Amino acid sequence: MLLLLLLLFLSPHSTLSLTQDGLFLHEAKLQLSDPDNALSNWNFRDATPCNWSGVTCDIHSGDVTSLDLSDAQLQGPFPTILCRLPSLTSISFFNNSITSSLPAHISNCSNLQLLNLSQNALVGPIPATLSQISSLRHLDLSFNNFSGDIPVSFGQFQRLELLELVSNLLNGTIPSSLGNISSLRVLRLAYNPFAPSPIPVEFGNLKNIEELWLASCNFVGSIPASLSRLTQLWNLDLSINRLNGSIPELIVGMKSLVQVELYQNSLSGELPVGMSKLTNLRRFDASTNMLTGTIPDELCQLNLESLNLNDNQLVGHLPESIALSPNLQELKLYNNTLTGRLPSALGNNSKLTTLDVSYNQFYGEIPETLCEGGELVVLILIYNSFSGKIPQSLGDCTSLNRVRLRNNNLSGIVPNALWGLPHVYILEVVHNSLSGQISSKITGARNLSQLLISNNQFSGSIPDEIGSLNNLSEFDGSHNTFSGQIPASIVKLSQLGRLDLSDNKLSGTIPGELRELNELNELNLANNMIDGNIPEEIGSLPVLNYLDLSSNQLYGDIPLQLQNLKLNSLNLSYNHLSGSIPFLYDNENYRRSFIGNQGLCGNLYGLCRNYGESKNLRNLWLFRSIFVLAGIVFVVGVAWFYFKYRNLKKLRKGLNISKWRSFHRYGFSELEIVKLLSEDNVIGSGASGRVYKVVLSNGEIVAVKKLWRATKKEDESVDPDKDEFEVEVETLGKIRHKNIVxxxxxxxxxxxxxxxxxxxxxxxxxxxxxxxxxxxLDWPTRYKIAIDAAEGLSYLHHDCVPPIVHRDVKSNNILLDGEFGAKVADFGVAKMFRGVSKGGESMSVIAGSYGYIAPEYAYTLRVNEKSDIYSFGVVILELVTGKPAVDSEYGEEDLVKRVSKTLDQKGIDQVIDPCLDSKHEEQISKVLSIGLLCTSSVPITRPSMRRVVKMLQEASGDPRCRSVKRDGKLTPYYHEEACDQANIVS
Structure with a gap:
């Protein structure tokens, strides 16, 4: 009040006209930080605040009745002065940065009907005094950091209709008194690490309840029969708990049920009899339990939109009656032991969009009716025993975009029209017994990205039309009987990254102009009848690292241009090649790459027939010449020594500086490294220097970083005592870890x-x-990279004494070995960090890379291990989205902001890299949640690297660390404490 009087005194003319409500609001503004100027029009120029942003007034009295400041980026504690607004009935600070604890005297907001403080950074206990606001109808405190118990006094609410406490750190018990709130329609307590307890039987008293979201609440015991009294309930979600026992038969009396989520518990027994009475049921998910028996026929008579029984221990067959469901759109039964045939009329009575029965034991023919509704998009039948022909009707199903039929017993000819479906981006029929030719109609498959048809009996020539598939990135036609020449049009596939036509009967020559395939990473033409020369254009393919032309009829010299490639694998064996081996490959490491070429000679013993005789002749010539040359060498040596001796003192002084320091035992010469630092060997260049790939005479390959010569000023900008070279040597020289380079x-x-x-x-x-x-980089590979890199950083933070803060964690500084194992590299700005416990070290300049720098750098130059964790979180987001940390398409945003916005507006499907297989979506969403946790804007809420490692490891099998469904969207979620207490069901 003193502040208000002061404002009146200082601005007597401008403030006298502003209403009392306006003065209260303006004081609230002064208590908050407003970086985006969302409250810029809250000023004294107006007589009333009714036109201010987020303010709503009564049209008659002019009193402020509602305040909605959602998404305003406001920071600071909750301004309790708002409770002085006598007519205020609604407050929403949704998605801001309201911090500190919620004061007990918030109960002074006595007329509130709605209080929404979700998605902020509130901490501490939930005030028990909230129940004193007798008019409150809507209370949403979700997605904060509240801890402790849900107040027992909440049972005193008289009018409360919605109570939402989702995703906090509540670790006490759920009071049974909540069952006294008879007015409650929506109760959402999901994703809190509550103490283990049974579901309160008193919840059966919530006679008006419509939605009960109790996922991941650490419930144990059985589902109480009292819930059957909830006749208004349409959404029952008890997923991701530790519930056991059977699904109560009384559930069949809850006729209002539309959605039932029971997945990831320990429920056993069979599905209850009488479920056909649930006439409103649209979604039923009991996956990842211990259910037994078969799917009841009556379940298939329901108006289901989605039936999900994945990852159970279901056995038995799929009843024909499932085909009778008129609203069945998605049928996912993968990863079970179901057997028998698919219902012959499946898809005939409903507009089926998704069918995934992978990894079962189904057999028989694929039903003709799957696309009868004309909306089938996803067809995944991999790893079963389906036989017979691919239905002709699938060729007319133009809605399809994914067709995966690998590892079955399918035979016959692929329908012509199926080759040319306009929306299909993956066609996979690997490991079947299909025959016939690739139809010329494939030119219509303009979206096709992956054509995987290996291990079949396809024959004939590969059509020229293959060159019209502008989006094709992978073509695997290996292990078939294709004949004729490789079509010249294949060089038009500018996006092609993998071409495998090995083990066929192809003939002719390798097409020229291969330099056009700038994206080609793997070329495998082994075990064919290809002849002619190896085109020198292969040596100009910029990213090729796998080349196999073995077991063909190639002849002539090996092009020297192949030395331009950065190959991980080379195989030219068993051809008719002749001449010498290019210098780069003329060593024992590549012996197996050249065997079986009788005319090919080099320094490798046994490659050609006359190797022994030619070696003796060379030795004889050398012995005769050595005596002649010995004298010349001696004279030159003495002269050289004389001139060098004059500078010996200077040289020794230099050697004191330049002597090599070793940190591991190695078997190569340091001097040889210096000789091979040519521009041809440069594989990278950055702000600190160049990196060379050096192939040593013993066949070993090393990477050499040559730092730029820095000016004194530049050196001081890094550290006043050490330059970047000394920092990196000091850091890496002491480290021994499998995930550190x-x-x-x-x-x-x-x-x-x-x-x-x-x-x-x-x-x-x-x-x-x-x-x-x-x-x-498929998802399992990306997941492994994330764990490897996390373990490397965890070692730096927790196992090094003193701890080491990297300060420049980014995807450029995570290197991959031949097996895609990840190692952390580039420690040029790392610190032996002695100030971690004191909140960090103040830096003279910002270290790190744009897009990876933690937001606290904007207002402080203090750095600690939390900075590395933020940067690593960005790397996780890169792995999940496939997008870079910064990009022009983001505008002024970075990847973190873009991902958060997309999740809120469009859901997780628009975040995950579309290149990733959807079968990994659950695990990807868990890892995404970890990335979002690491990139929290509040450093203290970021987990330690040791915790990050544990969370990533748990993501592979802990059902409590997963995504959640909210408002119809899949939202990533991860809860540390919940996962600590999780009881993983194997």
Whole structure:
């Protein structure tokens, strides 16, 4: 009040006209930080606040009745002065940064009917005094950091209709007194680490309840029969708990049920009899339990839109009556042990959009009626025993975009029209007994990205029309009987990353102009009858790292241009090649790449017939020449020594600076490394220097970083005592961990500073994830990379003494070995961090890379391990989305903001990289949740790296760390404490 009087005194003319409500609101503004100027029009120029942003007034009295400041980016504690507004009935601070604890005297807002403080950063206990607001109808405190108990006094609410406490840190008990709120229509307590307890039987007294969302509440015991009294209930979600026993038969009397979620519990027994009485039921999900028996016929007579019984221990067959369901759109039964035939009329009575029965034991023919409704989009029948022909009707199903039929017993000819479906982007029929030719109608498959038809009996020539598939990135036609030439049109496939036509009967020559295939990463033409020369154009393919032309009839020399490639695998064996082996490959590491070519000679013993004789002749010539040359060498040596001796003192002084320091045992010569630092060997260049790939004479490959020569000023900008070279040597020289790149040795000549690392053949994560080789990174590979990198950073933070803060974690600094194992690299700005416990060290300049820098750098230059965790969170988002941390398409946003906005507006399906297989969606959503937790804007809420490692490991099998459904959208969620207490069902 004193502040109000002061404002009146200082501005007597401008404030006298502003109403009392306006003055209260303006004081509330002063208590909040407003970085986006959302309250810029809250000023004294107006006589009334009714035109201010977010303010609603009574049209008659002019009193403020509602305040909605959602998404305003406001920061600070809850302004309790708002409770002085006598007519205020509604407050919403949804999705801001309201911090601190919620004061007990919030009960002074005595006329409130709605209080929405969800998605903020509130901490501490929930005030028990809230129940004193007798008029309150809507209370939403979800997505905060409240802890402790739900107040027992909440049972005193007289008019409360909605209570939402989802996703907090509530770790006490759920009071049975909540069953006294007879007015309650919606109760959402999901995703809190409550103490283990049974579902209160008193919940059966909530006679008006319509929605009961109790997922991941750590419930134990059985489902209480008292819930059957909830006759108004349409949504029952008890998923992701530790419930056991059977599904109560009384559930069949809850005729208002539309959705039942019971997945990921320990429920057993059979599905209850009489479920056909649930005439309103649209979705039923009891996956990941311990249910037994078959699917009852009556269940299939319901108006289901989705039947999900995935990952159970279901046995038995699928009844024909399931085909009678008129509203069945999605049928997912993958990962069970179901057997028998699919119902012959499946899809005939409903507009089926998705059918996934993968990893079962189904047999018989694929029903002709699957696309009868004309809306089938996804057809996944992989790893079963289906036989017979592919139905002709699927060729007319133009709505299809995914067709996966691999690993079955299908035979006959693929329908012509199926080859050319306009929306299909993956056609997979691998490991069947299909025959016939690839139809020329494939030119109509303009969206086809993956054509996977290997291990069948396809024959004939590959049609020229294959070259019209502009989006084709992978073509695997191996292990068939294709004949004729490789079509020349294949060089038009500018997006092609993998071409495997091995083990066929192809003949003719390899097409020229291969340089057009700039995205080609793998070329495998092994075991054919291809002849002619190896085109030198292959050597110009910029990203090729797998080349297999073995077991053909190729002849002539090996093009020297192949040395331009950065190959992980090379196989030219069993051809008719002749001449010499290019220098780069003329060593024991590549012996198996050239065997079986009788005319090919080099320094590798046994490659050609006359190797022994030619070797003896060369040795004889050498012995004769050595005596002649010995004298010349001796004279030159003495002269050389004389001139070098004059500078010996200077040289020794230099050697004191430049002597090599080793950190591991190695078997190569340091001097050889210096000789091979040519521009041809450069594989990377950045702000700190260049990186070279050096192939040593013993066949070993190392990576050498040559740092730029920095000016004194630049050196001081990094650290006043150490330059980047010394920092990296000091850091890496002490580290021994499988997920930290190994520093073999280093050299400092003053003018030239070299760091010699183990070579990582797959380069950086950024190069592959955001480059042409992205298709190599399926989700299991990305998941492994995330765990590897997290373990490396965890070692730095928790196992090094003192701890090490990397300060430049990004996808460019995560390197991948030949098996895509990840290792953290580039420690040029790392710190032996002694100030972690004191809140961080103040830096003279910002260290890190744009897009990865934690937001607290905007207002402080303090750095600690939480900064690394934020940066690693960005890397996780890159792995999940496939998008870079910064991009022009984001505008002024970065990846973190873009992902958060997309999740809120469009849901998780629009966030996940579309290249990833949807079968991993649950695990991907868990990992995404971890990334979002790491990129929290509040440093203290970010988990430690040791915790991040544990969360990532749990993501593979912990059912409590998963995505949640909210308002019809899949929302990622992860709760640390919940996962600590989780009882994983194997």
């Amino acid at each position: 190994r520093l073999w040795c280093c050299c400092n000549t003053g003018d030239s500073k070299l760091l010699v690392y183990e070579y990582m053949p797959n380069g950086s994560l950024a190069d592959i994830l955001h480059g042409s080789k992205k298709s190599l």
